[in-house]
Amino acid sequence: MPEHPPVKDFATDFDHTDPVWVKNPYPIWDDLREHCPVAHSDRYGGAWLPTRHSDVSAIAHDTDHFTSRTVVVGPGRPGEDALPAPIGVAPPITSDPPFHAHARRLMQPVFAPKQVDLLEPFVRELCAKLLDPFKGKDAIDASVDYAEHIPVAVIAKMLGFPEQDGDLFRHFVHEILESVDLPVEERMDRFQPIADYFIARIEEHQAEPKDDLTSFLLEAELAGEPLAPEHIFGTMVLLIVAGIDTTWSAIGSSIWHLAQHPEEVARLKANPELLPTAIEEFLRAYAPVTMARLVKEDFDYEGCPMKKDDWILLSFPAANRDPEFFEDADKVIIDREVNRHAAFGLGIHRCLGSNLARMEMRVALEEWLARVDTFSLADPDAVTWSQGQVRGPRLLPLSLG
Amino acid sequence: MKVAIDAEKCQGHGRCFALAPALFDSDDLGQGVVIGDGTVPEDQHDAARLAQQNCPEYAISITE
């Protein structure tokens, strides 16, 4: 990782990896939204940060001027990071129209609500198994011991990877998640054992097809042709990158919030039908995912002289806190009825896993509320937050009982 | 009252069929669809408005 000098002025020099931002980004966004709604920074070779809902929405919907070729801000420029057109490394998230629609359509049936519902009993059993050992304990970590495991197990199950590989798979997940902002070459080195493992699983499935996502991808066709091997591998990696620390963060942030609001815990225990609304509010207020775009060609966006290959840090979390768009945007209101939040993005790249993520969050919180009596932060300062474009608690020590 | 979904705008966020399951459903791709011809019975008026107000893509329209 290159050194990042501390940020002195977020309006002219923002950096989403700055410790101040990592600790608490909300005041930064509120300030920018008021004084400099599309901020610029020379870091990363030039980047823009819109913080109003209207700008985030306009850019997310504008695939003419902005490309998704790379959605993670890094030091590398797209030239070096060149992606095999038209697929992109991780279709459909890195694909642009018109290819995007095909790659996305292919995956849509897998993540449709009716398919996701079939996984609910698995998730419920998993959560119960994770919570059982909490009985009689007075201290646990809700991130390390609970939230993290849920999406990892779900993705491994969907891909049809052997259950006994759980630890190995978790290790690969960490490698992939931590490597997203490494230089390409280093990333490739780290990827080799992962690629080998995935290819072995792909070959097993080729020999003996199963009723899972790996076989689904192997059987899938685009325009009458089977998927290119790099498309299949890219999609598997995408599910890990897109499906795991995101959902882990969302579950973690929800528990972090509840741990500080026993009155809301009591209300949710008494009125479980309120939980879906509360979940939408947690998604709004603590939206975990910020995406990126690249400017396609020099152009003027609302007075901002954007240059080809400038980054856009597309902050759905900042949009979700815009007081122009949400009443009491800075308050967490668990029965907020009108909540057009953008936690799952806007436009053609709307999170394909949103139905799955919502189900995992709901079941994780239902089981938590049913099995954990009282819980509070063991030490607010001991909570750590992830650095980068996915935000959530990574250490979340709680006192129980 | 009648509800309709603009399929061009809908991205399958799924708020409509979660909030007003009597009026909306999801198709095999997870996109929102209106049940029947979209006519909203009296007791579903609030649900229809709630769905409309929660669609992140402004894809739902209501005609009185």
Ligand code: HEM
């Ligand atoms: C609470 C958890 C999650 C959040 C907040 C979240 C958020 C997002 C966001 C904001 C995007 C838009 C990307 C863009 O505009 O460039 C996205 C895309 C995507 N997400 Fe999620 N996600 C979550 C969970 C998941 C899960 C569980 C999966 C799958 C297992 C998943 C798979 C995807 C895929 C495949 C895309 C790309 C869709 C496309 O480009 O058409 N996500 N997600």
Ligand code: SF4
């Ligand atoms: S809430 Fe809106 S975007 Fe989502 S499925 Fe319904 S109509 Fe489509």
